[in-house]
Amino acid sequence: MLPQRRLLEIRVEGLSVETNPDRITSREVMNTLFELASDHNIITLDAVSLPLITQRIVLVDPYGQPFAAKVGVGMSAPEPFMPR
Numbered sequence: 001m002l003p004q005r006r007l008l009e010i011r012v013e014g015l016s017v018e019t020n021p022d023r024i025t026s027r028e029v030m031n032t033l034f035e036l037a038s039d040h041n042i043i044t045l046d047a048v049s050l051p052l053i054t055q056r057i058v059l060v061d062p063y064g065q066p067f068a069a070k071v072g073v074g075m076s077a078p079e080p081f082m083p084r
Contacts, residue, residue, distance in 0.1 A: 008037055008053045016061040023068065030057050030070045038074035 010033055015026050034055060042052040051073040059068040 006050065006053050008055050010037070010055065010057045012057065012059045013062075015059050015067075017067055018061075026059055026068050030059065030068065033057050034070055034072065035075060041074040043074050 012029060020026050034057060037055050054073050057070045058066050060066050
């Protein structure tokens with residue numbers, strides 16, 4: 001976690017295009033991690049407040065080369081706000 005940048009970096013090793021050619025497992029891993037981190041994010045829909053964190057999930061092959069990634073802020077119930 002890089003709090004000054006409001007960035008949560010998640011690096012996953014152990015998957016590769018060779019072991020998972022259709023990338024189903026890779027997508028499931030990224031989606032699961034994204035949902036777990038989203039449960040701890042605060043996203044206010046007031047067009048002024050920034051989300052607590054932006055997630056960057058990167059899957060790397062055994063050689064350390066990225067082969068898939070997902071970047072975003074979250075997927076959950078938004079923080080309630082009262083319009084002015």
